[in-house]
Amino acid sequence: MIDLTPRRLLLEESYEDGEDSRHFRLRIEAPTAADLAVVPGQFFVLAVPGGGEAPFTYVSLPNAAGQFSALIRRCGALTAALFERASGSVLGYRGPFGKGWPLFLHPQQVLLVAGGCGLAPLAGLLDEASAHRLPARLSVIYGARHAATQVLGRERQRWRQAVPFIETFDAPAPGQRQGLPCAYLDELFPGQPPDALLCCGPEALMLASAEECMRRGMAPSRIWLSIERRMHCADGLCGHCYVGASYACRDGPTYRYDRYLHLLAQQAGQGSAVLPPRSCT
Ligand SMILES: Cc1cc2nc3c(=O)[nH]c(=O)nc-3n(C[C@H](O)[C@H](O)[C@H](O)COP(=O)(O)OP(=O)(O)OC[C@H]3O[C@@H](n4cnc5c(N)ncnc54)[C@H](O)[C@@H]3O)c2cc1C
Ligand code: FES
Incomplete structure (x- = not known):
């Protein structure tokens, strides 16, 4: 029970x-x-x-x-x-x-793209990488509206020493990078995309990042998103968090991108309203 x-x-x-x-x-x-x-x-x-x-x-x-x-x-x-x-x-x-991020057991390049407090669900992975407990090599592009809206200040200081860490702003101060995180993909990966992409943040940011990586040849099955739905029981009982035939509380909140698109199409086909994932940026 x-x-x-x-x-x-x-x-x-x-x-x-x-x-x-x-x-x-x-x-x-x-x-x-x-x-x-x-x-x-x-x-x-x-x-x-x-x-x-x-x-x-x-x-x-x-x-x-x-x-x-x-x-x-x-x-x-x-x-x-x-x-x-x-x-x-x-x-x-x-x-x-819920389900966490995939485990990357082989040495490979994994890009993390986060927006606002979407950095929080990726923190555990970054701590693992900083402590050299992950075989994968992580890089981060973190976007925020402006410096005051950035979160995890103490952790970011630590992570900057451990992994390539780019910070972008909608409204930058002089000397800061301006624009969407995915505009800086080539700075980290000139010529070819990373082996995998993990995204968390506003829907538009996640979709744009996925599109940019796919345009450079990444398969949708190498992309994962963390989504938000209204949740009540959080354990597959109440149905508040449906995404198609899936419960975001049990089968998510991390979804592989190709599966997520399939679930959204399934949900649209059922005629139920799709509540867009919400981010706290
Ligand atoms: C899996 C998961 C992980 C989360 N992790 C974090 C986290 O680490 N840090 C954090 O600050 N927040 C996180 N959230 C969001 C957090 O649960 C909500 O913001 C929560 O509802 C806040 O409660 P509240 O009573 O203060 O605000 P509420 O009164 O519940 O919400 C304030 C406003 O936000 C809207 N809203 C709230 N939650 C959602 C939602 N899921 N989808 C659409 N609209 C919504 C409401 O309609 C309302 O307009 C997470 C949500 C999920 C589903
Ligand atoms: S929150 Fe109740 S089924 Fe997911």
Whole structure:
């Protein structure tokens, strides 16, 4: 039987990390084996007592003590209530849920394209690469509206030392790169595309990045996206998160691009409205 009762989660500390965004260090009070086996790209459901529940990505993955972190942007009632909570507050936790990013077991070039707080679901992979625990070689292009909207400031300082890391802006300050992240593909990969692409951010950014890589010869089966849907149960019970015949909470939120397009076509064929993936940029 699926248990939807939240478990106890402690808010250890939080700090500002981008416009309207806070970085939360959290601790699962009694972590299970599943909590300790989380892979980058999976998500959990956070309950704020009196404020409701919503899904969020793991930024750092739970350690043996159950500690992990999340990057959360204030946008509605639950996140506003969370931002009011002091260190030591007791929250609720369900998870882990969903499918994470693919494992790249062979040495290959993998490009990560992120927009705004779409960098959060890719953080776990970047930490693995920085600690030399991934055979794949990662490169990043990270787009934001302007510098104040960038997130994961402390992590970016670390990642810049470990992997090629390009930052682009819609409204750059002097000396910063302007434009869409995919405009800088050739700077990292002149002549031929990387072996694989992982994207997270606004729909337009993900589609443009996928198109640019395919134009350079990448197969759609080498591209993965992380999408957002309205979720309630997060465990395949309520149907709020349908994408075609798939549940984004269980079969996603990461989808291979060719499968995702097929699911969208299937959904359009069924006549149901396609809720566009939303990003918090
Ligand atoms: C798998 C997954 C991972 C996520 N990870 C993160 C994360 O790491 N950090 C983060 O800040 N946010 C993340 N989100 C988004 C987060 O769950 C929502 O923003 C959440 O609803 C905020 O709750 P709220 O009550 O503060 O705002 P709400 O009142 O629920 O929402 C505010 C506004 O955003 C709209 N909205 C909220 N969620 C969605 C959605 N999924 N699709 C379309 N419109 C929506 C609402 O209609 C409303 O207009 C994730 C969502 C999913 C599905
Ligand atoms: S959120 Fe309930 S089925 Fe996915």
